[in-house]
Amino acid sequence: MLIKRSRSLDPKKTQPSRRDFLSGAAVTAVAVAGGGALAGKALMPTSAEAAEVAANAKADETIETQVVVVGSGLGGLSTAITAVEEGAKKVVLLEKESFYGGGTNFAEVFIAPPATEAEARRKAAEFMKASNYVADPMLHYTMAIDQQENSGWLFDKHKVKTYVGEGSGLTFYEGGHGKSCIDTLVPQAKALGVDMRLNTQAISLLMKDPYTCIGLRAKTKAGKIIDFRTKGVVLATGGMSTNKALLAKYTSIDLEKVIIDGAQAGQDGDGHLMAESTAHGRATHLCVSSLFLNVKGFAFSSPLGACAGMQPTNLWVNQDGIRFTDESIVRQTTPCNKAVEIQGSVFSIMDQSGFDKYAAGGCQTHYTGFADKLVGQPIPNLAADFAKYKDLPDVFFAQTLQDLAEKMGVDAATFKATVERYNGFAQSGTDAEWGKNASNIWPIAKGPFYGFRLSSGMPNTNGGVRINTNAQVVDPRHKVISGLYATGILTSGWEGETYLMGTCQPVALWGGRKAAKHIVANLL
Ligand SMILES: Cc1cc2nc3c(=O)[nH]c(=O)nc-3n(C[C@H](O)[C@H](O)[C@H](O)COP(=O)(O)OP(=O)(O)OC[C@H]3O[C@@H](n4cnc5c(N)ncnc54)[C@H](O)[C@@H]3O)c2cc1C
Incomplete structure (x- = not known):
């Protein structure tokens, strides 16, 4: 992994000058790198190119904004829409693929967490035990407490339609797949003025120091490099199922025996690698989700x-x-x-x-x-x-x-x-x-x-990036990395090594809404 060390980390010069800041010299830029060369379906630059771009190239454009969301699955879309609703004026959403929705397009069932306080505590304790004490009960508890409001937001306010499956009694997205959810939310995000950019890959975080994120660098499919200077970056980049090197590093699956199926576009571990470039350190507690x-x-x-x-x-x-x-x-x-x-x-x-x-x-x-x-x-x-x-x-x-x-x-x-x-x-x-x-x-x-x-x-992975109950990315001692948030299946604390089904949708929705509200209330 390539790190351009920030001058602000020099003990002799703790405060970067305004000139340093504007020229980008005060920024630690760490690229999406480290094994991504094996990423099967990455449509955008290889990680080696990305590393070079992140460290050396000058941006073609610098955009000042308030919130940058990376990824357009349920996690990303719920973040972007909530941010505007809460009062943010400039919200950008980046999607590296040529279509919206990522793995969310394939989700079927929306399993809601418990709706009462007592049930929330009981379920949090159950999750802790079932995950071999890897799941964070406070994340489960907080998500459950917020569930009623979040469900109302998605199903009533934003009219994402579901139906109850015959025989199973479970709640399915309309049409049987999450694409209907994405197709419902994307026009609403656009109507609210979210700056939605397809074919644009976030390639590195802009860090003032390992605990302070001040933006990110992106590259368009056409090769344009854009620096977004922002108050809050929200990583909602999904899993790492295309990235065999990362799978080998973080999971125990035997790639010979397991069929990687389901939706793979965009699931390259970019968010994990970006978080690793901060004080967060190594991605943690990866869970392999298998379905069929x-x-x-x-x-x-x-x-x-x-x-x-x-x-x-x-x-x-x-x-x-x-x-x-x-x-x-x-x-x-x-x-x-x-x-x-x-x-x-x-x-x-x-x-x-x-x-x-x-x-x-x-x-x-x-x-x-x-x-x-x-x-x-x-x-x-x-x-x-x-x-x-x-x-x-x-x-x-x-x-x-x-x-x-x-x-x-x-x-x-x-x-x-x-x-x-x-x-x-x-x-x-x-x-x-x-x-x-x-x-x-x-x-x-x-x-x-x-x-x-x-x-x-195996359709995908869950876990990797440690967050607190505000969806802020934190270091191993839970010290906050300011300006950096994460949501969706990128985040850890929900599952053990074995995915117990049903957390993906509520987690993505919860983290997105939580991050957006926290940024608007505290950073804008
Ligand atoms: C076949 C199948 C069935 C499933 N069934 C269910 C189910 O029944 N219930 C359930 O809860 N879940 C289910 N899931 C899982 C669920 O669909 C997703 O895991 C969940 O919706 C993830 O949401 P997310 O927002 O975290 O990520 P995603 O929806 O995957 O979105 C991540 C997005 O980020 C983009 N991205 C990644 N890196 C970058 C970058 N560097 N720059 C810009 N964009 C980037 C990706 O292209 C992608 O569009 C299923 C998944 C599959 C494949």
Whole structure:
């Protein structure tokens, strides 16, 4: 990482002159660097170029403004709109991609935190425990306390529409995806006068010293370098799922075994690297969010993908042919992915009766908007789907269990014994091994037999940048880095290593609103 040391850090000269300030010499400019060269889909300059730009180039333009928001997902948009509503006159929103919304375009469910004080404390304590004491209870508590107001702001005042999913009872965005939320908020931000700039990447923070942020440097897709001098910078840059070097540095995932799926545009870890260039120091407590189990080669949302990967009614065996869990864990997003990841291989098994049952009656209820379409309804194209994918390396098909085991490379005797025991549970109505509900135990008896090797699917990361309950970025002792805020899945303190589903939307909304209000009340 390249640091241009500020003259203001020179102990002999603690106060930069006005001339220094205007020429940029008093600024510590630290670029988005450090492994970003591996960032698969970064559309803007490589990190090496960005580092050079940040350290050496003169800005083509300097803009004085009040608030600069980086990123146009729910975190960024809620910040920008709230800032104007609270009284800010000059608000700029930068988006490095050519479209708005980032990962938020793909969010489905909006899970609201608890609405009462007592419930908020109980849930905060629960989150702390469930995260192995990594989550910050005060962040959860504060978000919950603010929830009612924030929900009213998003759903009533700004008319972001939702509906309750059939069967799941969960709150989905209109159309099943967060794009409808983005499409609703973007015109409102523009109408309020937010200076919205697509194709413009924030590449470095402008720091007076490691504890004082005074703006940021951005580069447009056309190559123009702009310095924004501002009172408050709000980082809302999303995760780091395209940046393999950062994933290797901060997470424990095996990139060979995990399928990185979902929406990747813009998720390059830029915000993490910018925060690291301040007194915040190293990004902290990264969490890998996984949602859907996949079979390599076809989509989790396809009929076969949903039946093979996302139903509690299949039998799962590991590389040794042994059943290792109640397959209903598939209903718990990240936990089911972790359970699969921790084994060498996991095969999801069904027989012809199971296959026919899915074709005739559809999938079971699932939380996701994708699979909801396949729930409880015939899936006439299931056989055609299978014919299309049957030769893929992770799809196995055989007339006998012996042959299926051999094709999957598991010990046939152990596998057959596992199936026999499992069929016994189907008959007795009691899963004596892992306690699966009897209605989900479909016997594996009638050939031909199907096996699918499951892979964990990882859409993104959560966590990295430490904040306080005002959404201010803080150092390890929680000393504030003035002028610097963060929101959304970039921020840590919400989850442990395993994402427990549902915090992304409320966190992004909460942090954005909190940061905007704090800047307007304290810095303008
Ligand atoms: C398939 C899928 C399903 C999901 N389902 C759910 C769900 O059901 N419920 C839920 O709560 N969450 C869900 N999520 C997660 C959720 O969509 C997002 O993680 C969340 O909305 C993140 O919001 P954000 O504002 O933090 O970041 P994002 O919405 O990702 O926005 C970040 C933006 O910052 C931009 N950016 C990055 N770096 C820079 C830079 N240097 N300069 C300028 N711009 C930059 C990016 O291009 C991007 O547009 C899902 C995600 C996926 C992929």
